[in-house]
Amino acid sequence: MLRSNSYDYIICGAGCAGLSLLMRILRHKNLADKKILLIDKETKSKNDRTWCFWETDDGFFDEIVFKKWNNISFFSNDYFSPLDIAPYQYKMIRGTDFYNYCFSEINQKSNVEVAYGDVKGWMYEKEAIILKIDDKEFRLLDAGTQIFNSIYKPAEVKKGSVKLLQHFKGWVIETAKPSFNPEEATMMDFRVHQLHGTTFAYVLPFSNTSALIEYTLFTKNLLEDKEYDKELKNYITEFLKIDDYVIKEEEFGIIPMTNERLSFKGQDAWMIGTAGGQTKASSGYTFQFIQKQSKQIVDFLGTNRSLSNFPATPARFRFYDNTLLHILFYNKLPGDKIFSQLFKKNKPRHVLRFLDNESSLQEELKIISSLPTWPFLKAAIKQL
């Protein structure tokens, strides 16, 4: 099944992290000719997700950004406001555009082999790697091969581990009458009921008659499918005041939000993407962290630096994430109140920089001091 018996790099998982890394390798002058094996258990043909993120400049995947917004709004029962996010733009990429874009380039490269199957594992032996795909074993020559793994396997729940699920269902709807301002997206709308825990909706308009609307929760358990439908319907009629529409597409997703330590250095592989800790524990945002990580990996590989020296996420950001996660998990404060305070008392660009792990200590102190002191102090002490 495999064409070759030796590769420079093996990339497990052709999702966001695997493809982001591969695309950068292929565009790096010192790495473009490396022999690479990419493996996934499925062909990436479905529009299985939509990525939103913010950025100040043109990013690596700017060509396939489906829509950008300069204006973002935030709603809760305590506070609502347009957010001036300059110098950032809020951007959206559709999964299907991302996969097609990457594979149209990858498929032209004779040095990249794409294989489909369930990766069951691998073992380094003397000068060889035994790679198991489905029920087959492949003995590959170890040519200094580096394996990058984006296959996420949740760890066993340990004492002290905290795990929430960010789960959401979204509909792309088409309305009979003009109903949206295509220049303004709603990043978070917390006016929906909070009976299950932290819950918000968001609206990404593509035109004045079409938008993606998502209903999102940060809770321990999923809802029944019909509940997401009921809440989406309710949000569209009650808050957006739209009655006449058709559902064109649906999306459902679950993102783990956990204090589990997912490191870059795995067993016999470099862990990337969600599996390598690139999902921000307190927000679920991952796309931009994956982009930063892929760029940095390629910088290391392109200059022959050992990935053993790859820098970890600064500890203070993990500490902030775990503190907020603790508060949400143990219901010490309602999520809608926390996010309202964050946006009410801080400049939006500072909040976005903070959520990107790019803020300065001074900015962080200001942001932290805008939040209720006691619950955060107690949760912080627990983390220490």
Ligand SMILES: Cc1cc2nc3c(=O)[nH]c(=O)nc-3n(C[C@H](O)[C@H](O)[C@H](O)COP(=O)(O)OP(=O)(O)OC[C@H]3O[C@@H](n4cnc5c(N)ncnc54)[C@H](O)[C@@H]3O)c2cc1C
């Ligand atoms: C519906 C949805 C919407 C999201 N929206 C956003 C967003 O707006 N912004 C944001 O920042 N983040 C978002 N995320 C979170 C995150 O960006 C995505 O989950 C992202 O795809 C993570 O990239 P990844 O490469 O780590 O995992 P994936 O993209 O899931 O890639 C993993 C790949 O591994 C393959 N695989 C798994 N097991 C095996 C196996 N045993 N053998 C072979 N292949 C295997 C899978 O088929 C998949 O292709 C979203 C997540 C979901 C699910």
